[in-house]
Amino acid sequence: MSGRAAARAGSGFPRLLLLPFLDIVFSTIGIIVVFIAVHITRSERPFYPPDTDxxxxxxxxxxxxxxxxxxxxxxxxxxxxxxxxxxxxxxxxxxxxxxxxxxxxxxxxxxxxxxxxxxxxxxxxxxxxxxxxxxxxxxxxxxxxxxxxxxxxxxxxxxxxxxxxxxxxx
Amino acid sequence: MTARATEAVGRSNDAADGAFLDIATNTLAVLIVVLATRLLSLEAAPTDQSIEPADSPPTLVFPVMTDQLFRPFTNVYLAAEDRIVLLDLGPAVSALQERGLRTGTVPQGDFELKVEPRVIRDINTFHFELTPDADYVRTSGIDVTPDTLPEIVAGLEHDFRERRVAPTFAVRTSGMDAFARLYPAVLERGIPIRWIPFDDNRPIAFSRSHGNLQHPSFYW
The missing domain is CATH 3.30.420 (Nucleotidyltransferase; domain 5)
Structure with missing residues (x-):
């Protein structure tokens, strides 16, 4: 009984599969980098008041x-x-x-x-x-x-x- | 029993891993959607669709108010006899209320109120005319000179920034020079201003009719 409980307790923590997790982390970072780059280039366009034609x-x-x-x-x-x-x-x-x-x-x-x-x-x-x-x-x-x-x-x-x-x- | 337990624990471990992956992918998806929405709404454009920004700084800025969401309140000024004077309609309105008259004379000049006799629409249609008194304008008005110009513009700017009150000018031919000196200075400060020329033989008219709402013609 105690052995089973110990076994359950010992392997109760989820095994972290590192590879897919890293895959997700890096792709998130990549997407954020892309978004920030586009944000910077788009927000640099200045806005001038209207001109007289x-x-x-x-x-x-x-x-x-x-x-x-x-x-x-x-x-x-x-x-x-x-x-x-x-x-x-x-x-x-x-x-x-x-x-x-x-x-x-x-x-x-x-x-x-x-x-x-x-x-x-x-x-x-x-x-x-x-x-x-x-x-x-x-x-x-x-x-x-x-x-x-x-x-x-x-x-x-x-x-x-x-x-x-x-x-x-x- | 132990093998089945281990198997069960192993399955729940895989389930936990799968669930963890699901959480991570869903968070990523939410992040992508939020950032995409933010990017799409990035344009720092004004709210009015008829404002198309110029490609380079304009040499003569077209005098139009870019922030049309909340139109400003208005103070009416009169430009006549080379002077600028605030047209205070308070005395005329008091006279109309207290004495119940339709015409009268106040320090600002003679006034007359015409009301639509038949109520056709759900709008109180009226036409109020004021013939300004030239002496009143000459004594109460300010001339627009290089000395008084900064003070006048500062007063108008204070009204607009603090109370969102923008000036509307009724301009007569005798006040055109003074107003022409004031107008570019007011535009430079970014104060919305509108003006109507009135012939010298016509009174200054304020009116409301359903045409105002159907064909708005006088924008800021």
């Missing part, structure tokens, strides 16, 4: 100068052409398109026309895109930017946008 400048009540990109010269747009131009910009927008409308105190009326065209173009865009739910809907945003009344204010803003002044990003 187009700028429309208005300094007198009859026309707007549209800068489509930093390198191009401005295109003069009259009041009648606003709707067409905004719809073209909205139609060609892919991803996120940000447009700044910079104006001074003489363009309040023109601003209303521009924003009305913008709201209309956005609504048309929504109607079109609602039909095709597979593609991601492009985002076209318009923001106002105030300009001082002196004639060089618009040039200063454009120079800053083009990176020609020192101390570029705010």
């Amino acid at each position: 187009h700028i429309a400048v208005c300094v007198e009540p009859s026309s707007i100068d549209l800068y489509v990109s930093r390198q191009t010269d401005p295109v003069a747009i009259s009041v009648d052409q606003i709707t067409e131009v905004i719809e073209t910009v909205a139609a060609e927008a892919t991803g996120v398109t940000n447009m700044v409308f910079a104006f001074n105190e003489s363009c309040f009326g023109l601003r209303r026309a521009l924003h009305a065209s913008y709201r209309n173009a956005i609504r048309l865009q929504e109607d079109v895109e609602a039909a095709d739910a597979q593609t991601a809907m492009p985002v076209f945003r318009l923001r106002d930017w105030p300009l001082e009344s002196d004639t060089a204010a618009a040039d200063r803003l454009i120079a800053r946008w083009r990176g020609e002044t020192e101390g570029g990003a705010p």
Whole structure:
């Protein structure tokens, strides 16, 4: 009786099979190393705030100068052409398109026309895109930017946008 | 008896080893799943889907609020007569409540409240207009000069950081210059700001209608 009990007690501890255990330990370490490596490379990507893609400048009540990109010269747009131009910009927008409308105190009326065209173009865009739910809907945003009344204010803003002044990003 | 006992113990040893292996593999599996989930949710992207980060630091940051989860409260300021003044609607609201009038005059100017006569929707539709008094703006407002600019911006920043109150500016043509000096400085501090130009012959209007909820057009 005591012998059996002793035998039971003696061999009651589980025999550790070391080899599979080591196999698991090493593979765990390997996977953790892989994860940490991917974590480090992915978290190094910096996040910058959104950029301005187009700028429309208005300094007198009859026309707007549209800068489509930093390198191009401005295109003069009259009041009648606003709707067409905004719809073209909205139609060609892919991803996120940000447009700044910079104006001074003489363009309040023109601003209303521009924003009305913008709201209309956005609504048309929504109607079109609602039909095709597979593609991601492009985002076209318009923001106002105030300009001082002196004639060089618009040039200063454009120079800053083009990176020609020192101390570029705010 | 002893042989059977040893056999039984041996079987339970193998069972114990097998169980131990099972525990280890299951722990590993849990670890893998947890780490994978963590990796997938790693993007430090803002919550708004319409924010696509630029590839390099932008020269002109597009003025949009990236944290859209909790929109800020708002203080309304008026930019007119080359001054900036906080538009305090308290006196007008008190006058409306106490005297039950729809129009009146307070130090800030003349006000009028139009209420939708027929209740069509479950929203209290109203239109409140304030014609600001030019003398009030001139006496109570601050001019935006290089001396006063840091103080104004610091005040706005304090309001936003401490109480999450962001400014909304009603800008008239006479206040456009002053506001144009203030706007880039406010954006630089990361304070969300929105502004509406008002013609000089129109009152400053506050309104609520069901259109606000169906077609939101004025984002931060």
